[in-house]
Amino acid sequence: MGTYVSLTVSIGLAFLAPTGSVLLVLAEIVEYGRGMVELLDFIESLVAVIYEDGAHDSQELLLVMERWQFHEMEFEAEPRVMRRVAMSLMEHHAFQRRLRHALRAKRVWLWEAAGLIFRLYGFHEVQPLQSGYLLEEALELLLAHQDVERLGLLYEQVLLAWLLSGERPELAHLARRIAWSTVVCHRNCEETERELLSHQILSTVHQDYFEVSHRPLWGSKRQDLMWQTFCAEPRDLV
Numbered sequence: 001m002g003t004y005v006s007l008t009v010s011i012g013l014a015f016l017a018p019t020g021s022v023l024l025v026l027a028e029i030v031e032y033g034r035g036m037v038e039l040l041d042f043i044e045s046l047v048a049v050i051y052e053d054g055a056h057d058s059q060e061l062l063l064v065m066e067r068w069q070f071h072e073m074e075f076e077a078e079p080r081v082m083r084r085v086a087m088s089l090m091e092h093h094a095f096q097r098r099l100r101h102a103l104r105a106k107r108v109w110l111w112e113a114a115g116l117i118f119r120l121y122g123f124h125e126v127q128p129l130q131s132g133y134l135l136e137e138a139l140e141l142l143l144a145h146q147d148v149e150r151l152g153l154l155y156e157q158v159l160l161a162w163l164l165s166g167e168r169p170e171l172a173h174l175a176r177r178i179a180w181s182t183v184v185c186h187r188n189c190e191e192t193e194r195e196l197l198s199h200q201i202l203s204t205v206h207q208d209y210f211e212v213s214h215r216p217l218w219g220s221k222r223q224d225l226m227w228q229t230f231c232a233e234p235r236d237l238v
Helices: 002-016 021-033 036-047 056-072 079-091 093-105 114-126 132-144 151-164 171-190 191-205 207-217 226-229
Strands: none
Touching: 021 036, 036 056, 036 079, 036 093, 056 079, 056 114, 056 151, 079 093, 079 114, 079 132, 093 132, 114 132, 114 151, 132 171, 151 171, 151 191, 151 207, 171 191, 171 207, 171 226, 191 226, 207 226
């Protein structure tokens, strides 16, 4: 019964999309079955935890982000499926309204959902998405606010988005951009903030993320700007 209801809702969502998208959505529902239905349900779940006034439920948003990551891994071999969902999300009028409001009011949920924003931006860079300018504005907002309590989160989220994308070059470029911004902030801020930023990076970014990104992002461990700045022991810098 639950699957039937989800399928009905998802088909309804398909017909809310622009006409050219309807057949694509329906075809993928048929081809990928329940997984595609759950992906389309993800869109409604995301909209449901971000309210019209910009408030949000942090715990519920975290769970929705975990669902997105699970689906990314589930459809790793079928990137066009995830792109289709990204297109549907950016065509969703309620999500567009929430994103516009968040940009105006600088809502915290943008930072909490940064991994998704980065992933959507990556899709947009490859082939423009509807309302993609909102993603460009969101990216600039995230990068413009040099909040030492959030920079570690941004780097972790961009690394995750890069890994989930199959190490796409546009997200590799974005990861290096965030890294440079973080290191510059570290060098320019006062001692107390520098210590806070270092602690935040070390406690937020998974060690495994550093390990798998040394060579593909930077060329080697010794050239990894973030690792050398925040993680390397003195003997490693020689």
